[in-house]
Amino acid sequence: MALSSALSGSWHPLRLTGTPMPPNLLLLCKILAAAILATGHFRILPDPFLPFIPGLDALVAPQVFKTTLQSVAVLSAVALLCNRTVRASALVLGSCLLVGVVSSKAYYGNNKTFVGLSLVLIGLSDFDTKPYLFRWQFSLVYFGAALNKLLDPDWQSGLFFDYWATAKVKNAVYLNLAPWLPELVLGKIMCWGTITAEFAVSLALFVPRLVPLALGLNVLFQVGLLEFTGNTFTLFFYAMNAATLAFVVWPERLRIEYDPGRGGILRTVLRLFDPDGLQHWLPSAETRYLTLLHGGRAYLGIAAVRRLLFYSPVFWLGATVLLAQMPSPFGRRVLVAAALALALVPFGLAGLVRRHKPEAPTLFS
């Protein structure tokens, strides 16, 4: 009973409001915390082994170091999910991963470093303005990755991708397509496509009108990697997609007009995805099923459902946990493909969006 009442209030792990941190950043942090817990990543936080910072392996007994790091990581992740001291919790959880990274060359990895830095930089950010520190970090990841590939002869020749796709991933599409083209041509296309995409995202993030394009490219790139390999690259897939949220303007209120007859069931279901009470449902005789009015536009039917899910922590955190629990590459591919299909339904072509008010939509900032 006590737990139930606590979870229905400010402790509710699916709620994003009522803390000093903006909802979009809090959701980003919660996705990372949920991924760390749901994948069991906290269990591999290490004891010191060949640390980058000399002396870290001589501080305390290795088992004490490891148990402390793992315990603090779990406690701070739970605190973050339950909206407790969110800035401090993000800083502590991120620091746990960074301490793990610098204390062990066996644990070191780009995905862990990015997750650690993301949480720390969000924890250090001002909450009354855009999270510049995190945005610069996101751009820097793509810039570093693109530069290293650009200067690597095996990336320039296409050899890296050809060997990776044929000998390692054994991707059926690549294996069937490559023989139709001259040697290494497909590998070259994929290598130079990757380099171009990574540089494009890195630079476009600094040009306001190109930000939506950069974010779309980021999501497509990460989804493409998962579909190609069936792998989330430990925490990388979660973190790179969640990074999109740092650019989203989170709504304070979503006005939905619905047909009480035909849209009633949809209303009941969609309200389950709204623990913060953003949705304001108004019965209307003029609408068919439902119409979402947001950002100067009216979204009809599936377009409205899609946008309501986009602003739902239940959807994001549920998808995170579900993906983390998928035991096979096939399951991960199907889940992510389904989410992408939902995102790419060509509602615009079907006339499901119309301009509601003259002002421009403010979905990203």
Place this chain on the structure above:
Amino acid sequence: MKTLRWTIGLALLLFQIGAILYARFVPARYFCWAPFDMQTDYRIQATVNGSKLSDPAIQKRYRRAAKGSDNRSFQHVIDIIEQTERRYHSDDDVDVVVTYRINGKQEQQWHFHQP
């Protein structure tokens, strides 16, 4: 407090920019965002004080599988073996041979001997 937060944040970013530049002059790729940029198949063989190590013993000593693939700079594997011996087993008489192949190219060998 705001100044301190920004100072720490900018220092973290500047460190990475330094690491990206530094990586242009060394084979290692630490903290410079070079994930999955190289595929190396390798096999570690080690003899310690005259006894050949089994695969599980190699895994335990270096925290890496005796045979496997690495998806970052191969220098990271070399660093782990070299630094493990120098830092944790400096009194041992060690011979290590790593046979490896980067991105499917010609096989190469790296040798380490201590003392």
